[in-house]
Every structure is written in structure tokens, then in C-alpha cells.
Amino acid sequence: MKTYNEDRLKLLFENLKKEKRGGLGIFIAASDPNLEISLEILERLPQAGADMIELGMPFSDPMADGPTIQAASLRALKSGGSLKRTLEMVKKFRENDTKTPLVLMGYYNPIYNFGVKNFLIKAIKAGVDGLIIVDLPPEEDGELCLPAQKYNLPFIRLTAPTSDGERLPTILKNASGFIYYVSIMGITGTQSIATQNVQNAVKELKKHTGLPIAVGFGIKTRKDVADVTSFSDAAIVGSAIVNVIEQSLDSNGEGSDKTVADVLALVRDLAAGVRNKKIA
Amino acid sequence: MPTTNAPNTLREGPDENGHFGIFGGRYVAETLMPLVLDVENAWKTAKSDPIFWSELEYYRKHYIGRPSPLYFASRLTDYFQGAKLYFKRDELNHTGAHKINNVMGQALIARRMGKTKIIAETGAGQHGVATATACALFNLECEVFMGAEDVIRQKPNVDRMRLLGAKVHSVTSGSATLKDAMNEALRYWVSKADTHFYIIGTVAGPHPYPQMVRDFQCIIGEETKEQMFEAEGKLPDTLVACIGGGSNAIGLFHPFLDDDVEIIGVEAAGLGISTKQHAASLTGGRPGVLHGNRTYLLQDNDGQITEAHSISAGLDYPGIGPEHSWLFETGRIEYVSATDNEALEAFSLCSKLEGIIPALEPSHALAYIKNIISSLPKNHIIVMNMCGRGDKDLEAVIPRLEEMDLL
Structure with a gap:
């Protein structure tokens, strides 16, 4: 059994601590709007300032996502996106980048369909550093979380504003990598965050876990990123990035060089949010 | 009240985590888990309460x-x-249709939980109509999610729901049919957790729905x-x-x-x-x-x-x-x-x-x-x-x- 033996997430959070700043996680859906453009964006994200990448595995029925990421998922599938292709993208990405942590985010059915063991082996081999599977709560840990643990691959847990002191131990029990705090009660990309509430929640969360805490859902601007990383370990931006992709498409829904340039411009802007704040 | 079953029965499922063999379970986002657990607790309490069943029996006889x-x-x-x-x-x-059998049960549970607003998904519109009906009866706010394609092919039911005071959301995401209506209802529910109860219309969804709906049917x-x-x-x-x-x-x-x-x-x-x-x-x-x-x-x-x-x-x-x-x-x-x-x-x-x-x-x-x-x-x-x-x-x-x- 070939287990995961990289420590990219751990190293990242250690480095961030040394640099006294929070990290910037960027979400894109693999193969959105097509393989070529998506891969180019992926490969250039670290240089633009992304500390960590969340690569979405497209799914036909993304239950926890708002209209923006739903649309991205459908564009990806329409262009031929699949789990197999997502793993190939990771492999390509790793040919030139051995440092930036990359976690896969998505829903369970494509993985279940692919076969859990087969998936874990291929994901580790491709260079994946963790899994965020939205529809696998602790109640279903036997499906993928525990098998991933056996392979040493971080299984990243989501916690929400409703995750109270009673619920948290259940969620945190088999958590690894980092904790993904869902900052709003709702779906991705719909509302903006209320920073003060999030700060309190992160503070509370830190009492229960020593794992780094990343905050996602509803983070859109450089200011959001700066605010959130002043009290958490990383901010994750998804829908705002995907929005830029969507807006760059021509009337036939095709992407172009502009798609890549626009996304990278936004990432650079967001990255300034994590780099200026804590040093100041 | 459902009768207790002898051992070696096919009727005792699911297990406490909602599994029928390898099927069932609770595959939902963490944001939904507390809601689903709340429904489960309310259902468990209601199920062993003779008052709940006699109330349901009243509506079965005189209303349904x-x-x-x-x-x-x-x-x-x-x-x-x-x-x-x-x-x-x-x-x-x-x-x-049979849909009202389940809706009356869940609406009574929603009331017991103190929820004032109801959401539902619907395909043919029968479950939507049944839900809108129970909501009118119990003075609950009702929102029904229906695929845009179904809104067209089941127009009479859309009109009935509106007449009964429900708001019908036409769902255009995905394939704009029942599965997308359910996705949308779940998404909506997450953002309205405090006030809303989700009445699922069939024996699907996360535990306890498959069991609860079955027991009502x-x-x-x-x-x-x-x-x-x-x-x-x-x-x-x-x-x-x-x-x-x-x-x-x-x-x-x-x-x-x-x-x-x-x-x-x-x-x-x-x-x-x-x-x-x-x-x-x-x-x-x-x-x-x-x-x-x-x-x-x-x-x-x-x-x-x-x-x-x-x-x-x-x-x-x-x-x-x-x-x-x-x-x-x-x-x-x-x-x-x-x-x-x-x-x-x-x-x-x-x-x-x-x-x-x-x-x-x-x-x-x-x-x-x-x-x-x-x-x-x-x-x-x-x-x-x-x-x-x-x-x-x-x-x-x-x-x-x-x-x-x-x-």
C-alpha cells in the first residue's frame, strides 16, 4: 500500500506562521470552462499568489453550491470534465509544482463510482494533498474518511455556524489537514460574511482543535481576505474566482486568454490582502 | 401507532443511522446535519407519543x-x-393522491417543533399541492420548489398551489426537473434553518425521511x-x-x-x-x-x-x-x-x-x-x-x- 508521504499542507501552515500571515486558498472547478484553460489557470495560480489550491471535482448535482459554482460544474462537465480528467490535471500540475498544497473538493458519488481504494491510490499518486467531500459528514466516516486516514491522506472537515459545542467533537474526531470553517449558513457564493461573527466562531473553534482553520464561503474581496486572515489561518475564495471565469466567456460560452488573465489579476489582488495585513 | 415487529422481519429497518443494508444513510453537508438530526429527534419523540397518533388519526379520518x-x-x-x-x-x-398521508404527518411534526414555515419539492405537483393544503389548514407559510419543466407540464397543480397560498419557486438549474427541485429545496433549507421545516415528499433523502415517510404511508x-x-x-x-x-x-x-x-x-x-x-x-x-x-x-x-x-x-x-x-x-x-x-x-x-x-x-x-x-x-x-x-x-x-x- 503506497500511502501519502508528503506534508505540503503542514509545511504551508508552518511557513505561514513564520511569515506571520494567513494563507490564500483559491478554488476553481477542474475543466471549467475547458481542460486547456483550466489547466493553465491552475498552473499559474501559485505564481499569482495562491498559497493553496482547492480543485473542484465537477458534479451534476452540487447540493451545497450556489448558482455560480453550479454553473462552473456544468460547464466543466459539458467540456468533457470527469474525475479521471481532474486527477490527470493534478498530475500535470505536479510536474512543475511540488510545493503548493492542492486539495480536491467535491461530492461523493463520482468517487464512490470510481471506487474508493482506486481513487485514493490514484489521487495520492497524482499529488493530491487532501480531500474535502461536502456530502460526507462524520456519520458516514466509514465511506472515505477512515480509508483516507489509512492512506495517511488528510480528510478535511467542514464546520458551520450551527456546529455547536455538542456537535464539534463529533466533527473534529477524525479531522486532519485543516478545518474548513463555512462562514455562512447557506450555499457558496450567495452572501457576504459578517466578519465579527466569523471571528468569534473561529475563536471558539480554536478551543476545540489545534488544526489550522481556513475560512470559506462568502469571501469575495481583498478586504474580506485581509479581515479573515487576521484571525484565521487561511481564507478560501471560490465563487468570486468562478464569477470572473464566467464573465470572461464569449457569447458561445468559450474561454480565452482573457479568462486566464482576468482570473490571475483577481488572485494577485486577493493575495495582496494576505501579504499586507499581518506584516503591518 | 406502528406495531412492534417480531424478530426475523423485513420490517424493522433501518438501523439507527438510517441504513437499510448498505442503502440509506445521511450523506449531507455539515451545514445540513443539525437540521436533519433535529427532525430525527422530533420524529422519534412524536412516534412514541399516543397524542401525536391520535391527532393524526383525526385528520386522516375527517380531513383526508x-x-x-x-x-x-x-x-x-x-x-x-x-x-x-x-x-x-x-x-x-x-x-x-396518497401524498397527503405523509404531508399531514410531517406538518404535525413541524408544528410540534414550533416551525412556522414549510418548504417542499415537487415533481408532478401532487406533493406540492398536498403540502400547500396542509399549510393552509395549519396556517403555515409554504414554499414549493418545482422544476421549470414540471411547472409547464403540470400547470393545473401550480395554480392549485398558488390558490392555496403557497409560493412556487420555478427551478431552472440542472435539468429543471424533480431532482433539481430537491437540490434547490435543500440549498434553501440550509439558509433558513431556524424557521423552516422541509417536508420531503417521498421515501428518499437523508435519514430519517425514508423511514418517517414510509411510516406515514x-x-x-x-x-x-x-x-x-x-x-x-x-x-x-x-x-x-x-x-x-x-x-x-x-x-x-x-x-x-x-x-x-x-x-x-x-x-x-x-x-x-x-x-x-x-x-x-x-x-x-x-x-x-x-x-x-x-x-x-x-x-x-x-x-x-x-x-x-x-x-x-x-x-x-x-x-x-x-x-x-x-x-x-x-x-x-x-x-x-x-x-x-x-x-x-x-x-x-x-x-x-x-x-x-x-x-x-x-x-x-x-x-x-x-x-x-x-x-x-x-x-x-x-x-x-x-x-x-x-x-x-x-x-x-x-x-x-x-x-x-x-x-
């Missing part, structure tokens, strides 16, 4: 109109020249058993019901699972199983995870959910309740299918011979019965669940019947 008759379909029996055919007349319920089979003893002095030989998500079917079947009775579920074969344009998850799908449970699903090689097709909006769902998947794999229930055209023929035949206009959904069950009944002996008794009436379908059905020269 239960018990529904068990009717001997004599002209169809004569026509087929084979087994005796009975209909369990759940289309005579208030609102015209079991009244169909329990009455049937009693009525059959009264009419024939024995158990029926065969039960037949149509299956989309499978709530009317499990309602009829479940009380008979431990009895020596043949049970047949009829899925929608659409244009034919080989065309891929169908809604037969068991016949043409394989296990997967969607909408909070593991069950048989229509999906492609990559595990992407594919669109179902059926002329009947109520069967047009790419999944099926997890308990059916389990009963399918254990072999206790036989699952077959009937095509759009077969259902249309049965629709016409039943209208003409019995003066009962069936919904397209149970027309599938009758279509299958049509294939087997003539070869069965005269003392063989079949009970079919007439789970809905067909008024809502006329707009879709009439042009097709004209084409087929059946009008």
Missing part, C-alpha cells in the same frame, strides 16, 4: 377521508379474464390488509404499485413484507429501457449517493447523475427510495417496468371500463398488471394501489391518446 375504499374492479376483471383485480383507492384522498397497506380480510377472508396474492421515489409503493407493501404475498413494483420505462430515456433506477441504474442517501441511481460512467425520462412527472426521478434498493437486492420485491405508451393504454382502458381516470403514475402499475393478469387463475387476487387521479395529466395525455387512436 380515510380509510380509502378497497374497490373490486369488476369490469377490468371481466375484461382481462384472469385474476381478480382490486384497487386501493388512494386517489380518493383529499387532494387526489403504511396506513395504505394496513387498511388494505384489514379490508381484504373483510372482502375475501384472506391475504391478497399479489400487490402491485408504481415507483418513482417509491412512497405509495412502500406504503402498500411494507405491512405485507413478512407475509406470503407476491410484491411487484413498477418503474417507468419511458421510451424503453434500451433507449436510456427512462426513469427505471433499479432496472437500469446502479448504486450511488444522491440527495442524502445511497440508493440505485441513473448515472453515467463518471458517476454524474443522468436525466430521467417518463411521461409521468411523478415518476421522473433518477433515484429511488433506499429501502426499495435494499428490498430489490434481497429479492423480496420484484421490480419491473412499463413504458410511456403502455401506461397511456392503461390510462385509457381504466377510464373507459371503470369510470376511474387514473393518474399516469398508477397507470404504469395497471399497464404491468395488464401483461400478467390474464394468465393467472380466477381465484388469484391482485391489489393495485390507485395512488392518484388523472385530472392533472389530461393536458399531457389527451394529445397522445389522440395520436394513438385511443380517444
Whole structure:
């Protein structure tokens, strides 16, 4: 059994601590709007300032996502996106980048369909550093979380504003990598965050876990990123990035060089949010 | 109150985590988990509270109109020249289908939880109408999510929901049918956790829904058993019901699972199983995870959910309740299918011979019965669940019947 033996997430959070700043996680859906453009964006994200990448595995029925990421998922599938292709993208990405942590985010059915063991082996081999599977709560840990643990691959847990002191131990029990705090009660990309509430929640969360805490859902601007990383370990931006992709498409829904340039411009802007704040 | 079951029964599932064998479970986002656990707790408490059941019994009798008759379909029996055919007349319920059986139960639970707002998904619109009805009765705010395509093909039901005071959200995401309506309802629920109760319309979704909805629908089979003893002095030989998500079917079947009775579920074969344009998850799908449970699903090689097709909006769902998947794999229930055209023929035949206009959904069950009944002996008794009436379908059905020269 070939287990995961990289420590990219751990190293990242250690480095961030040394640099006294929070990290910037960027979400894109693999193969959105097509393989070529998506891969180019992926490969250039670290240089633009992304500390960590969340690569979405497209799914036909993304239950926890708002209209923006739903649309991205459908564009990806329409262009031929699949789990197999997502793993190939990771492999390509790793040919030139051995440092930036990359976690896969998505829903369970494509993985279940692919076969859990087969998936874990291929994901580790491709260079994946963790899994965020939205529809696998602790109640279903036997499906993928525990098998991933056996392979040493971080299984990243989501916690929400409703995750109270009673619920948290259940969620945190088999958590690894980092904790993904869902900052709003709702779906991705719909509302903006209320920073003060999030700060309190992160503070509370830190009492229960020593794992780094990343905050996602509803983070859109450089200011959001700066605010959130002043009290958490990383901010994750998804829908705002995907929005830029969507807006760059021509009337036939095709992407172009502009798609890549626009996304990278936004990432650079967001990255300034994590780099200026804590040093100041 | 459901009776306790002896050991070695097929009726004791699911386990405490909502699993029927490998099926069922709670595959939802963490944001939804507290909501689902709240519903489970409320359901557990209600279930063991005699006051809850007596309240439900009151509404069953005086509002829904239960018990529904068990009717001997004599002209169809004569026509087929084979087994005796009975209909369990759940289309005579208030609102015209079995859906209200479940909705009244869940609405009472919502009230017990102090929820003032209700959301629901609907395909054919029957569950939406039933929910809007209960909400009017109990003075609850009601929002129904319905695929944009279904909003068009089931317009009379959309009008009924609006008249009853519900807000209908036309869902355009994905394939704009029932599965997308359910996605959207779940998304909406997450953002309105404090105030809203989600009344799921079928025996699917995360635990405890498949169990809770089943328990509310079991009244169909329990009455049937009693009525059959009264009419024939024995158990029926065969039960037949149509299956989309499978709530009317499990309602009829479940009380008979431990009895020596043949049970047949009829899925929608659409244009034919080989065309891929169908809604037969068991016949043409394989296990997967969607909408909070593991069950048989229509999906492609990559595990992407594919669109179902059926002329009947109520069967047009790419999944099926997890308990059916389990009963399918254990072999206790036989699952077959009937095509759009077969259902249309049965629709016409039943209208003409019995003066009962069936919904397209149970027309599938009758279509299958049509294939087997003539070869069965005269003392063989079949009970079919007439789970809905067909008024809502006329707009879709009439042009097709004209084409087929059946009008």
C-alpha cells in the first residue's frame, strides 16, 4: 500500500506562521470552462499568489453550491470534465509544482463510482494533498474518511455556524489537514460574511482543535481576505474566482486568454490582502 | 401507532443511522446535519407519543377521508379474464393522491417543533399541492420548489398551489426537473434553518425521511390488509404499485413484507429501457449517493447523475427510495417496468371500463398488471394501489391518446 508521504499542507501552515500571515486558498472547478484553460489557470495560480489550491471535482448535482459554482460544474462537465480528467490535471500540475498544497473538493458519488481504494491510490499518486467531500459528514466516516486516514491522506472537515459545542467533537474526531470553517449558513457564493461573527466562531473553534482553520464561503474581496486572515489561518475564495471565469466567456460560452488573465489579476489582488495585513 | 415487529422481519429497518443494508444513510453537508438530526429527534419523540397518533388519526379520518375504499374492479376483471383485480383507492384522498398521508404527518411534526414555515419539492405537483393544503389548514407559510419543466407540464397543480397560498419557486438549474427541485429545496433549507421545516415528499433523502415517510404511508397497506380480510377472508396474492421515489409503493407493501404475498413494483420505462430515456433506477441504474442517501441511481460512467425520462412527472426521478434498493437486492420485491405508451393504454382502458381516470403514475402499475393478469387463475387476487387521479395529466395525455387512436 503506497500511502501519502508528503506534508505540503503542514509545511504551508508552518511557513505561514513564520511569515506571520494567513494563507490564500483559491478554488476553481477542474475543466471549467475547458481542460486547456483550466489547466493553465491552475498552473499559474501559485505564481499569482495562491498559497493553496482547492480543485473542484465537477458534479451534476452540487447540493451545497450556489448558482455560480453550479454553473462552473456544468460547464466543466459539458467540456468533457470527469474525475479521471481532474486527477490527470493534478498530475500535470505536479510536474512543475511540488510545493503548493492542492486539495480536491467535491461530492461523493463520482468517487464512490470510481471506487474508493482506486481513487485514493490514484489521487495520492497524482499529488493530491487532501480531500474535502461536502456530502460526507462524520456519520458516514466509514465511506472515505477512515480509508483516507489509512492512506495517511488528510480528510478535511467542514464546520458551520450551527456546529455547536455538542456537535464539534463529533466533527473534529477524525479531522486532519485543516478545518474548513463555512462562514455562512447557506450555499457558496450567495452572501457576504459578517466578519465579527466569523471571528468569534473561529475563536471558539480554536478551543476545540489545534488544526489550522481556513475560512470559506462568502469571501469575495481583498478586504474580506485581509479581515479573515487576521484571525484565521487561511481564507478560501471560490465563487468570486468562478464569477470572473464566467464573465470572461464569449457569447458561445468559450474561454480565452482573457479568462486566464482576468482570473490571475483577481488572485494577485486577493493575495495582496494576505501579504499586507499581518506584516503591518 | 406502528406495531412492534417480531424478530426475523423485513420490517424493522433501518438501523439507527438510517441504513437499510448498505442503502440509506445521511450523506449531507455539515451545514445540513443539525437540521436533519433535529427532525430525527422530533420524529422519534412524536412516534412514541399516543397524542401525536391520535391527532393524526383525526385528520386522516375527517380531513383526508380515510380509510380509502378497497374497490373490486369488476369490469377490468371481466375484461382481462384472469385474476381478480382490486384497487386501493388512494386517489380518493383529499387532494387526489396518497401524498397527503405523509404531508399531514410531517406538518404535525413541524408544528410540534414550533416551525412556522414549510418548504417542499415537487415533481408532478401532487406533493406540492398536498403540502400547500396542509399549510393552509395549519396556517403555515409554504414554499414549493418545482422544476421549470414540471411547472409547464403540470400547470393545473401550480395554480392549485398558488390558490392555496403557497409560493412556487420555478427551478431552472440542472435539468429543471424533480431532482433539481430537491437540490434547490435543500440549498434553501440550509439558509433558513431556524424557521423552516422541509417536508420531503417521498421515501428518499437523508435519514430519517425514508423511514418517517414510509411510516406515514403504511396506513395504505394496513387498511388494505384489514379490508381484504373483510372482502375475501384472506391475504391478497399479489400487490402491485408504481415507483418513482417509491412512497405509495412502500406504503402498500411494507405491512405485507413478512407475509406470503407476491410484491411487484413498477418503474417507468419511458421510451424503453434500451433507449436510456427512462426513469427505471433499479432496472437500469446502479448504486450511488444522491440527495442524502445511497440508493440505485441513473448515472453515467463518471458517476454524474443522468436525466430521467417518463411521461409521468411523478415518476421522473433518477433515484429511488433506499429501502426499495435494499428490498430489490434481497429479492423480496420484484421490480419491473412499463413504458410511456403502455401506461397511456392503461390510462385509457381504466377510464373507459371503470369510470376511474387514473393518474399516469398508477397507470404504469395497471399497464404491468395488464401483461400478467390474464394468465393467472380466477381465484388469484391482485391489489393495485390507485395512488392518484388523472385530472392533472389530461393536458399531457389527451394529445397522445389522440395520436394513438385511443380517444
